[in-house]
Amino acid sequence: MWPSSNGKERTAEVGDMIIQHVGNGDMDPKRGATVRSYIGVVHKITQDKWRHETVFITWSNGRPPRYYEQHGYPSMNVHNLRRDFDIIKGK
Numbered sequence: 001m002w003p004s005s006n007g008k009e010r011t012a013e014v015g016d017m018i019i020q021h022v023g024n025g026d027m028d029p030k031r032g033a034t035v036r037s038y039i040g041v042v043h044k045i046t047q048d049k050w051r052h053e054t055v056f057i058t059w060s061n062g063r064p065p066r067y068y069e070q071h072g073y074p075s076m077n078v079h080n081l082r083r084d085f086d087i088i089k090g091k
Helices: 075-080
Strands: 017-022 034-046 053-059 083-088
Touching: 053 075, 075 083
Parallel strands: none
Antiparallel strands: 017 034, 017 083, 034 053
């Protein structure tokens, strides 16, 4: 991952690609690894009166479990959960 020019490589912005990894990585003898990756692009970010941001993502290969389009994800979850989210900067 290339760091962004403004030093916000772990902060999601509109146009960034998000890869979310779901699962615990244990091996299932029938199915293999139990991690599934979902790929999407940030299309909107909102901010509440306390300046907490919510990230809304358009998914290309299905919606991950526990992602609800009307609620999005808290920006801090995407920022802090490094094992779950990869951010590929769009700009």
